[in-house]
Amino acid sequence: MATSPVKEFLRTHFMSEKCYNEFFVNLHFMHVPCLTIVLSKTVGFWIMLDTLIAQLPQVLKIMRRGSAAGLSLTAVLLQLYAISCPVVYCMANNFPRFAWGERLFTLVQTAVIGFLILHYRGDTLKGLMFLLAYSGIMFLLGSYATAAVVSTMQASSVTALVASKVIQAGTNYSNGSTGQLSSISVFLVWASSLALIFVSLQDTGRSLNTLAHILSACLSCILLGQLFCYRKSSSAGKQKIE
Template identity: 70%
Template sequence: MATSPVKEFLVTYFMPTKCYEELFVNLHLHVPCLKFVLKKIAGIWILLDIFLVQLLQLLKILWRGNAEGLSLSSVLLQLYAFSCPVVYAVTNSFPLFAWSERLLTLAQTVVITFLILHYRGDTLTGALFLLAYSGLMFLLGSYAATAVVSVMQSSSLPALIASKVLQIRANYSNGHTGQLSSLSVFLSCAGSLGLAFVSVQEEGGSLATLSHILSACLSCVLLAQVLCYKSSNKKKSD
């Protein structure tokens, strides 16, 4: 008997055969299977967040030819947050394939930072920043003490949370979201919710879990702003 394409797809990517039978054949809402499927879906959203969010934002800035509405302070905090796991991986001699996606995200954020300065007319400042940042990353990766690296790693999530707060404040002050990519915000929101769900399942009510939940809530606020200010953005583009 031929296997259903839907079954083959679901069993291949989302659930074992036993869960498929429980959920779709027996029509039984099997809680462990539901959690398993939700974790799989959350994992996909997290990966999309890592690989696409900064790239889509970068492409929108390049396409529009300006970075209006993007908070430089927010992006700098993002840059710090994305730098921390890279420094941690380098100092611990992790193989490149284990953190290459973080390096890619970091590189995209560096370019976004430069473009914000460039489109504000501070190209020289942006170039000097790139040189200074590259030198700092080299020094941290080569000579940073273990304690410093540990503090950086533990502070990356708070920095990311703070970056969202600053962007939310900038959106509110401006009355629009400018060149903030709607798709990036959506994927970031989905990824943050996925991280919060996985953290709740694996760590319970820990401080890290509460931080992920706060981050997810702030991402939802950003998404709400993108939707609410949509008409304002259209008027500005016109």
């Protein structure tokens, strides 16, 4: 008898034949080992999806509004550094391209955000020079960086990501507005932080890396809260004026 497309998809990407039978034949939906496997697979797919599209809504919002107001260039540069570190690590260690190629999408999107911030500030030439300089530095680091430099960058990437969120949250607070910050991008990054916490707990248990991911998720919650609060206060202000 031919296998149904749904069953084939689930067995190929999310679970083994044994787990499929436990869930859909024996109707044992609380089978813990199988639930753990399915959750791990789902989290892995989510992290990959987030890597591909997380910053795209932010790029589109800036271009649609023709403004990058409220976005901290320092925060974006720190975020770019945090994303670049794993790429440099993979390049320096000659990992196969398929193992890290999807990270290039986030890297390119974040670099474009940095360029757009400079462009809409009237510094288009600086933006182009930034892209050129960044490309050159990435090539040099990936090709010639020493093992000590690569390891240090990899170890500092999560710290840089946390710092970028602190700076953006501080900028929002100072401005009393989130400006052109994309709520979709912030939500996707927050969801990815939760997925990374799960992966970190599975791999290393309670470690400093796990704590850093928890802190990153908490800061993403703060950014989401700011988006909600400032948008609500802005809407209330408009209604009062009308």
